[in-house]
Amino acid sequence: MAKRIDVSGLDVFYGDFKAVEDVSLTVEPRSVTAFIGPSGCGKSTLLRTLNRMHEVLPGGRVIGKVTLDDEDLYGDDVDPVAVRRIVGMVFQRPNPFPTMSIYDNVAAGLRLNGVKKKALLDDVVERSLKQANLWKEVQDRLRKPGSSLSGGQQQRLCIARAVAVEPAVLLMDEPCSALDPISTLAIEDLVQELKERYTIIIVTHNMQQAARVSDRTAFFTIAGAGKPGRLVEIGDTAEVFSRPTEKATEDYITGRFG
Amino acid sequence: MATATIEAPASGPGSVHSSLHRSARSRKARDRLATLVVLLCLLLAMIPLAWILWTVLSRGAGLLGDAHWWTNSQRGITARRVGGGAYHAIVGTLLMALVTAVISVPIALGTAIYLVEYGRGTFARAVTFMVDVLTGIPSIVAALFVYALWVTTFGFQRVAFAVSLALVLLMIPVVVRSTEEMLRLVPRDLREASYALGVPRWKTIVKVVLPTAFSGIVTGIMLGLARVMGETAPLLILGPYTTSINMNIFHGNMAALPTFINQDRNQALQPALDRVWSAALTLIIIVMVLSLAGRAVSRLGSVKK
Structure with missing residues (x-):
């Protein structure tokens, strides 16, 4: 089910402010691509355009093209809600629905889209929690509130919730930045397993993490405050980290700036 | 409070210790004063409320016990x-x-x-x-x-x-x-x-x-x-x-x-x-x-x- 993403000539705006300029890149199915770069370089903004989440913010709009297996995500008759069913997202801070139990959180995507069959939901909840490596820890307390879990467990719950609707692509916006190293490791292992099924893009500030989990790495930067972010280079992670083609990338990954 | 901490180094290395203590003492005093004022305000706000409740209760409770x-x-x-x-x-x-x-x-x-x-x-x-x-x-x-x-x-x-x-x-x-x-x-x-x-x-x-x-x-x-x-x-x-x-x-x-x-x-x-x-x-x-x-x-x- 994993799909290939093509971005070409994409500009991203907040109102009149251009946050990202002229990005073109390709993300292959069943791979992990890391977006790295200094704060404010537009990597999260770009990520949010890939499931049309950017436009829920006032003034959010794009110019350019994003295709998912040759289907234009920004086509005239494309429903953003439908796009988000195919392109799932995991956020920076774990955000389980506070009024729902663990079970209900995982089932939320299907239930809110009209699935009512108990047996089907049971299956999906179990399968998704297993995929998120959380099943063993929560199987005997599925009716407890999602907020009763630890931060790392909550984040895996959010991953389970995202994969429950069987997206083709999973976008992860700094999914470990609010977690301790052990939980981070659990999520990183999970990303390795999930890439068998999904196309994954992960935004991270942690370059070791990018090196550990990703097959390809895209490096973004900005020329200065108020200027749009740009894609500097994208390539195989090993290449980008050992032999970056651009000076800016080398400076960043060796810690000379950013 | 902030000024006291900034001034401290200027008064020489020997007096840093005592000036730290001074600022702690005065902060505690102000803290106590503020707590007292807030408590007084609370009491002041509670008096009319308690008064009304007491008046209504004492004069009105009589008939309420009757099922009629x-x-x-x-x-x-x-x-x-x-x-x-x-x-x-x-x-x-x-x-x-x-x-x-x-x-x-x-x-x-x-x-x-x-x-x-x-x-x-x-x-x-x-x-x-x-x-x-x-x-x-x-x-x-x-x-x-x-x-x-x-x-x-x-x-x-x-x-x-x-x-x-x-x-x-x-x-x-x-x-x-x-x-x-x-x-x-x-x-x-x-x-x-x-x-x-x-x-x-x-x-x-x-x-x-x-x-x-x-x-x-x-x-x-x-x-x-x-x-x-x-x-x-x-x-x-x-x-x-x-x-x-x-x-x-x-x-x-x-x-x-x-x-x-x-x-x-x-x-x-x-x-x-x-x-x-x-x-x-x-x-x-x-x-x-x-x-x-x-x-x-x-x-x-x-x-x-």
Whole structure:
């Protein structure tokens, strides 16, 4: 089910402010691509355009093209809600629905889209929690509130919730930045397993993490405050980290700036 | 405090220690003073509240123990006679409050949801402004407005439903305001988490945002109800008092606790005055029971810890 993403000539705006300029890149199915770069370089903004989440913010709009297996995500008759069913997202801070139990959180995507069959939901909840490596820890307390879990467990719950609707692509916006190293490791292992099924893009500030989990790495930067972010280079992670083609990338990954 | 820390190094290495102590001492003193002032303010605010409660309780509790108070009306009871009950007024107050809530809660929730989730630009600002204006309208103005509409323009009788219409004008802004604040407290993260699952916006509002804000919304509705149940001006203008029981909101006079109080207050006779205090206590108890019930309800669907 994993799909290939093509971005070409994409500009991203907040109102009149251009946050990202002229990005073109390709993300292959069943791979992990890391977006790295200094704060404010537009990597999260770009990520949010890939499931049309950017436009829920006032003034959010794009110019350019994003295709998912040759289907234009920004086509005239494309429903953003439908796009988000195919392109799932995991956020920076774990955000389980506070009024729902663990079970209900995982089932939320299907239930809110009209699935009512108990047996089907049971299956999906179990399968998704297993995929998120959380099943063993929560199987005997599925009716407890999602907020009763630890931060790392909550984040895996959010991953389970995202994969429950069987997206083709999973976008992860700094999914470990609010977690301790052990939980981070659990999520990183999970990303390795999930890439068998999904196309994954992960935004991270942690370059070791990018090196550990990703097959390809895209490096973004900005020329200065108020200027749009740009894609500097994208390539195989090993290449980008050992032999970056651009000076800016080398400076960043060796810690000379950013 | 900040200046003391900045000055410390300038006074030489030997005195750093003592200056640190000085600033700690003065901070503690100020802390104690501030705590004292705040406590005094609290006491000052509590005195009238405790006083009112005590006065109403001590003078009004007498009749409440009698079952007749809760089951009988004042029909045929004159000011010089002991007896009768507040049933007619309790029923009237609850009926009018119910009708008011049924009309104003959907309107107020809809307005608040519009303002928080959809409202942008001039129209939303205009709505906010109108709600502000409505908040400041004296109850007698709301009552006279409904009188002009209901009685003068349409030529209808003064009935309980007209009272409820006036109360609606007073309840809507209270509920809009509180609901708006509660909806704004729901983190954007939760809305986005729902969008990211491919859930449309309206369903996100109904299934994620409203349940998360549920307990706060219920509290706001209860506050609004408490406010309108004590309102007297709309009753004086639109809801003439009667000593009998009336359950028809569209026909005839209907009693309410505030008009019951107002009626017997005018009598300089002890049996009537006793009933005034008891009616006041009854109103306080009803509001309290409703708030507690609201809390219980809100706990059912609230954020789980």
